[in-house]
């Protein structure tokens with residue numbers, strides 16, 4: 375692995391994904407290392423949204439549901455996402471937020487395992503995963519018990535009372551990857567279902583839900599899928615479960631015949647039953663562009679570049695700032711998602727100093743500075759330059775500037 379900038383530029387010239395960077399709007403002087411939180415804006419999204427607003431909405435008005443195909447957009451976007459996560463087109467649908475989809479699927483999963491009341495998950499998961507499970511427990515009372523166990527105790531925690539195992543495949547803070555196939559098999563051996571949060575996986579690492587035998591999954595549209603802030607999320611239900619799966623949010627868009635306007639709920643036959651209300655067309659139109667770009671990229675090239683960028687960054691930071699940061703991510707690229715996290719007690723101020731120089735990563739309390747490497751638009755030279763800025767900030771002590779100490783509402 376080269377360590378000088380010219381060698382990094384050479385890697386960029388040989389990068390089979392290099393052409394994709396031009397599909398995104400990234401301002402000069404910005405090194406964007408936060409695509410794991412909010413993906414960059416695809417250039418085509420600007421045009422597409424203008425068209426949806428002016429022509430489809432402005433001219434077509436209500437007719438757009440048919441003439442512009444709005445009514446099937448959740449399925450179409452879902453099918454695109456399915457191609458990225460090893461699922462069939464009719465197993466994935468774009469809808470709601472990841473939090474809401476977690477609620478729908480966790481609740482529905484409990485009903486698929488009558489007589490079992492335990493949901494197994496891990497502490498330190500992304501908060502919404504835990505909060506949603508706590509809400510499900512509060513709603514269903516004695517019918518639910520949460521068993522929150524450290525990762526190395528997950529397998530022992532699965533037993534004859536377990537209805538569901540809920541895990542996030544790539545940890546949001548550290549980037550550690552859970553072995554989906556192995557843990558799903560363990561859940562099945564105990565008679566339980568497995569629900570995977572793919573928020574930091576889809577578009578970043580190889581995901582093969584069907585090969586892993588996964589039952590259910592959810593994930594974000596605004597991270598590596600580049601759907602824009604608050605983009606609709608997605609959910610997956612293996613075909614074998616769909617006929618039994620009942621959404622607790624039995625809205626009319628999940629009805630078998632929504633436009634019959636009947637009084638009684640009857641779920642749609644397939645994955646559509648997991649829809650709830652009217653789909654957000656502007657958000658879905660933007661997400662469709664992001665998913666389309668990602669679907670054109672070679673999955674293996676994406677993963678190979680993601681691992682190489684992460685390895686390069688770890689090496690550069692450890693060589694240029696020896697002993698100053700604790701690596702919180704797995705060193706082994708195979709065990710790491712598309713991000714690298716370092717710990718430092720002054721992490722917040724250091725990240726603010728980086729952002730002031732145009733190197734945009736993020737901070738996660740209490741001490742984690744997090745750098746995401748979205749392989750479609752992050753270059754090897756970006757990684758080199760980011761590490762050089764970090765060294766400069768540490769050597770000069772500029773992070774101690776008072777301006778970098780004040781925390782905003784969103785960190």
Ligand SMILES: Cc1ncc(COP(=O)(O)O)c(C=O)c1O
Pocket residue numbers: 471472473474500502503542546571573574594607
């Ligand atoms: C693992 C995980 N799940 C869920 C979410 C967010 O869910 P929502 O889009 O409902 O806010 C995030 C956001 O970063 C996440 O990292």
